[in-house]
Amino acid sequence: MAIKKYVADKDNTITNAYKLNLSTRATGSNMGAADILEVFSIYGQQTTSSAELSRVITQFPVSTISSDRTAGTIPGSGSVNFYLRMFNARHSEQLAKDLTVNVLAISSSWEEGTGLNMESYEDKTNDGEGSNWKNANGTIAAATATLVALSKTAGQANTRRLLVTDIAGNSVNFLIDNSISTSTATNIAFGNANSNANQFATNIAAAINLAEAASTLNITASVATATVTLEQTTKGLAGNEVADISGTAVSDSVITVSGQFSGGNGRWVTIGGDYHSSAYTRANKTMPNYSYTFDEGYENLELDITEVVEEWIAGTQPNYGLGVHLASTQEAYTTGSDSDVSHNASGATKSYYTKRFFSRSSEFFFKKPCIEARWDSRVEDQRGSFYYSSSLAPAEDNLNTLYLYNYVRGTLKNIPAVGTGFISLSLYSGSAADDSPSGSKLKLSIDGENGDGVNVINQFNVTGGWVSTGIYSASFAFTGSSTLKTAYDVWHSASIEYNTGSIKPKTLESPDWNQYNQYTTKITNIKPKYIKNEQARFRVFTRPRNFSPTIYTVASQEIENTIIPSASFEVIRMVDEYTVVNNSTGSATYHTYLSYDNSGSYFDLDMLLLEPGYMYGIKLSFYSAGQWREQEEVFKFRVEDN
Numbered sequence: 008m009a010i011k012k013y014v015a016d017k018d019n020t021i022t023n024a025y026k027l028n029l030s031t032r033a034t035g036s037n038m039g040a041a042d043i044l045e046v047f048s049i050y051g052q053q054t055t056s057s058a059e060l061s062r063v064i065t066q067f068p069v070s071t072i073s074s075d076r077t078a079g080t081i082p083g084s085g086s087v088n089f090y091l092r093m094f095n096a097r098h099s100e101q102l103a104k105d106l107t108v109n110v111l112a113i114s115s116s117w118e119e120g121t122g123l124n125m126e127s128y129e130d131k132t133n134d135g136e137g138s139n140w141k142n143a144n145g146t147i148a149a150a151t152a153t154l155v156a157l158s159k160t161a162g163q164a165n166t167r168r169l170l171v172t173d174i175a176g177n178s179v180n181f182l183i184d185n186s187i188s189t190s191t192a193t194n195i196a197f198g199n200a201n202s203n204a205n206q207f208a209t210n211i212a213a214a215i216n217l218a219e220a221a222s223t224l225n226i227t228a229s230v231a232t233a234t235v236t237l238e239q240t241t242k243g244l245a246g247n248e249v250a251d252i253s254g255t256a257v258s259d260s261v262i263t264v265s266g267q268f269s270g271g272n273g274r275w276v277t278i279g280g281d282y283h284s285s286a287y288t289r290a291n292k293t294m295p296n297y298s299y300t301f302d303e304g305y306e307n308l309e310l311d312i313t314e315v316v317e318e319w320i321a322g323t324q325p326n327y328g329l330g331v332h333l334a335s336t337q338e339a340y341t342t343g344s345d346s347d348v349s350h351n352a353s354g355a356t357k358s359y360y361t362k363r364f365f366s367r368s369s370e371f372f373f374k375k376p377c378i379e380a381r382w383d384s385r386v387e388d389q390r391g392s393f394y395y396s397s398s399l400a401p402a403e404d405n406l407n408t409l410y411l412y413n414y415v416r417g418t419l420k421n422i423p424a425v426g427t428g429f430i431s432l433s434l435y436s437g438s439a440a441d442d443s444p445s446g447s448k449l450k451l452s453i454d455g456e457n458g459d460g461v462n463v464i465n466q467f468n469v470t471g472g473w474v475s476t477g478i479y480s481a482s483f484a485f486t487g488s489s490t491l492k493t494a495y496d497v498w499h500s501a502s503i504e505y506n507t508g509s510i511k512p513k514t515l516e517s518p519d520w521n522q523y524n525q526y527t528t529k530i531t532n533i534k535p536k537y538i539k540n541e542q543a544r545f546r547v548f549t550r551p552r553n554f555s556p557t558i559y560t561v562a563s564q565e566i567e568n569t570i571i572p573s574a575s576f577e578v579i580r581m582v583d584e585y586t587v588v589n590n591s592t593g594s595a596t597y598h599t600y601l602s603y604d605n606s607g608s609y610f611d612l613d614m615l616l617l618e619p620g621y622m623y624g625i626k627l628s629f630y631s632a633g634q635w636r637e638q639e640e641v642f643k644f645r646v647e648d649n
Contacts, residue, residue, distance in 0.1 A: 009384035009598040010588065011081055012616055013072055015367040015376040017119035017328070018065035020045050021280060023140045023347045026128050029053050032347050033128030034278075037137040039120030042369045043096055044376070046108060046332055047361040048354075050339040058339030058348050063364065064113060064138065064280060066328030067378045069319040075380075076320065079476065087382040088596050089316040091297075091329065093308040094374040096363040102304040103359040107334040110297035111282040112315050113327040115275070118144035140347070142243060143275050149242040150174065150271030152252055155263045156200075156207035156233045161185035164197045164207075167256035171215065173225040174239050174250045174268070179218045181211075183256055190214035192221040204233035211235050211262070234265075243274025279349060282330045298334060304362060316378065333359055372618035373587055381591070381598035384611070386410060386478075388604035390510050392570045393494075396452065396484045397515040405452075405484040410604065411471075411498050411506055412478055419477025422505060427473040430500055432481040437493045444495035444507060452484040471498070487512060525552040526569065528627055530642045537646050539619045545642075547574075547601065547608040547627065568607035573630035575599045576610055581622040581643060588616060590628055592635045601627075619648045 019039040023032050029052070049059040072089075075081045091110065120137020122130030132139045136146075165185040172178040179193060187196040190213040200207040212228035212235050219227050225240040239250065250268040257264055275281050284296075299310050312329070319326040332338065340354035365374035388410040396405040409432065413422050421427065434451060435444035448467040471481025479498070487494070491512065498506045529548045537543055549569045576599050578588035591599040601608040617623055624641040 009382050011380040013067055013378045015065045016068045018366050019119055019138050020063055021140045022061040024059040025053050034140040034347050035131050036128035037120035037122030037130055037132040037139050038125050039137050040123050040368055041125050042366050044364045044366045048333050048339045048359045050356055050358050058341040060338055062332035064330050065376050069326040073320045081380050082382050084317050087380050088311055089313045090379045091310045091312045092379050093364045093376045095305050095307050096365045098363050101360050103362050104304045106301040106304055106359055106362055108299055108331050109334050111284055111330050113330050114283050115143055115281040116327055141278055142273050144273055147242045147273035149239045150268040152237045152268040153266045154235050155265055156204045158202050158204040159261055161201050164261050167261050168254040169256045170254035172251045174241055175225055176249050177224055179224045181214055192217040208233045208235050280330050381596040383597040385600050386602040391605040393510045393512050394515045395512050396486050399515055406482045408480055408482045409496055410480045421477055430471045430479050430498055432469045432471050433467055433497050435495045436491055441493050527552050528638050528640050533642050533644055537614050539614050539646055539648055541614045544609055544611050570603045571629045574601040574608055575628045577626050579624045581624050614646055617646045619646050
């Protein structure tokens, strides 16, 4: 199995579009339970320069991906690719062509919500749940901070400063002066608070509240004995990137800041969502921005997002999901001070309406947004297709790879003394009876740098290595003798021998015609029905279609299973021939390529990829005579819940 799918665990469409009355924006609407996701930009509908945008936010179960890696279900970093897949939803509205979307990591947490209405936008973010254009969630709270007034003499406090900055960036640098008896919007009285911390705290709060009343500071203050609690009047913004309490009164310990601004919740820092909107650096590595272009507008989205998923798995960046919205040059041109629209002087003065995807709430099993893990799980065990080295082949094609499978009571387990380390292989000729290794070790070639890969470095031991639990491999070239019927591979470490196998080397020949073989295939172990959580291995038997055995051959020999080095599978749903697992013949991930060993070709399939209750078909494609050719046979089976 080289495919694993992780369906989104939350998604939503957020918008500042006008409602049907073209006067009220839908900035508070929630569509978290809708079965559709939508991206668009509308220019000039309400006024000649009005701008309306819709964006998609979605998040995936990265903790499950991480657990699967720990369990060995998916490979480690560098050996697997992660693809974002979103599926086009057909509609009767105008189709946006030449559409480019940006796919950006979201930089703050958010809630999905339970809204459904995507036409009149009547479903609001309420009851403390759900995101929208302005809010990341429905639990609106203001960020707070605390400071403590200390009991000081007049001389100690005089002319100190308390600098208070709100989340909007507004600041007041309050003067603390012994000559002031009553606080103002710019000064904090200390004259009547000499050596009286409680009174000093009251005076601090009074000055801050007067500044708020004067609209110079968006913060209110309350007092409990000598402690002053400051609260942002703009609710929903968390953290302390801008808001701050500082000044000489703090540095000189006239006032102690016991907690900077924190605890705000609900609002996006930036309307329309918080994203890593440009390339950013983590661990000395620049992370990418992703984009995808839909030429016709109805295409599915399939995008390699491996780097950001690996960052989520590693924990170097929190997993808040991905935002999907139009490129800035296609989102509507905007200027001015409209608080519901971000300034975009490079935007478009035309509309891009509309692109729709199926959401995770869709009834269609195969159309939900997902991250698909793909990796190359091929085992290319050439024990059954072992060739002598030949000058007809380039160096890399003269190498043969053999595998050792260490089964203990039916389960693959690492060899204790080897573990995940190195193991040696040596080759022997057969005994007089040709049933066991005999004589001295045969010379092997492992270096092909001199052109043909033959007899470059003659060695008697080849170093092999660990592949996966209980599986080891070694690669080498072998000149040998054409009179050798059977060679025996002995796997060992120092003087300890672990296993002996046998191979029957073949001679590479060049035919005197342009070879194109047609094949007959059969999956020998296919069952009529599988259950949804089953992991199935399919064994493929292949022979040339023009196979014409003699009477002697039929009576005395088994038909040889032809091994196809490059073969791929795909899975279709039979009722409508919808392709549910695409073959990877045009991909660098090789995730649907067949493995092979001495018994022939095979592949694994995770039935969780398939919707129960349907009949499916397997199609095979072989690479032959320079091109991929689909085989005629379709192998059918059904998937059930139980």
